[in-house]
Amino acid sequence: MTERANGQRPTLQDVAREAGVSRSTVSRVINGEAGVRAPVAERIRKVVAELGYVPNQAARSLVTRRNNAVAVVLTEPQNRLFVDPFFDRLLGGIRQELVRQEVQPVLLFIEEPDDYPRVGHFLGGGHVDGALLFSLRADDPLPGMLERTGLPAVFGGRPVPGAGEAGHGYTYVDADNRGGAREAVRHLRALGRTRIATVTGPLDQAAAIDRLDGYRDVLLDGPAELIAEGDFTLRGGRAAMGALLDRCPDLDAVFVASDLMASGALEVLRERGRRVPQDVAVVGFDDLAPVAEATDPPLTTVRQDIEGMGRLMAHLLFPRDTDGPAGEGTGHPLSSVITPTELVLRASA
Secondary structure, eight states, rough: OOSSSOOOOHHHHHHHHHSOHHHHHHHHHHHTTTTTTTHHHHHHHHHHHTTTTOHHHHHHHHHHHSSEEEEEESSSSSTTHHHHHHHHHHHHHHHHHHTTOOEEEEEEEOOTTTHHHHHHHHHHTOOOSEEESSOTTTTTTTTHHHHHHOOEEEESSSOOTSSOOOTSEEEEEOOOOHHHHHHHHHHHHHTOSEEEEEEEETSSSSHHHHHHHHHHOOTTTOOOOGEEOSSHHHHHHHHHHHHHHHOOOTTTTTEESSSSHHHHHHHHHTTTOOOOOTOEEEEEEOHHHHTTTTSSOEEEEEEEOOHHHHHHHHHHOOOSSSSSSSSTTTTOOOEEEOOOOEEEEOTTT
16 A cells, blocks of 8 residues: 555655664665665565555655756757657667666757756756766857866767867767768778768767768868768758769769768759769768668668667766766766767668
């Protein structure tokens, strides 16, 4: 049952009395602490189930200083969640790990400059135990705001070069963007392509910078007119591909820094009468199955484990073998992680 005879919810004292132990012993078992013999712990858990006891979360927070909530901060328009599968998969991975940790995600969006004070006030208000942040730009004030609050955080993507020192002490999870781009461009060159263009992401984000650097690692003397900046959207990929064809009509391959932009690039190539891969070979980045397998032709792309990176971000913020956020009380954040990438061959290149 979930209530006592007088209609009140069962308390910690009720569980202790029924199990024949002290309140502190019950508390240790409920909080997953060591020091309670297995038969006693099992008896307590049985009583908890029988009484339907639910811990008072507010009281637990006062004792443990834990809210069991994490802010997930996305500096993108909210509608990106519905049009870009990347964010859906990343958030899915984050949620999987937080569910295992019994921690609730609180999703926050920053779409306008006026949103920063609101989000900063929330992060510094003691409502959450940590923060997971991604899509940060070079001039983003969030890292500095977090440093002032002292809130533990893990970044999705490494800090942008030249962004200052704020945020550089935080742990981050990223893919091997530069290495994956090198592999993509080497594949295009191995196919005999000689005029290899690229559509970058927004160059105030580390992932876009790293993928452009990987392109340049292989094509050291590549002309600037073969580089066009996009914005990681389908529309941005269309615009950049059109600009490349206007100024470099003889291009025979293109490395596109995201699958969504590559989908837009393929549309423009088809509209311009360019056959893929016969006339122009195309390689994307992400391996988002709803995009890469649905394009015409199916897209050769660089796979990054997006869900796995989300799970790892959440795990690094709350390692299972600790009672608090990563690095709490130690003065040392956990090590950042770069995950591997892999070229997935399909029909576009």
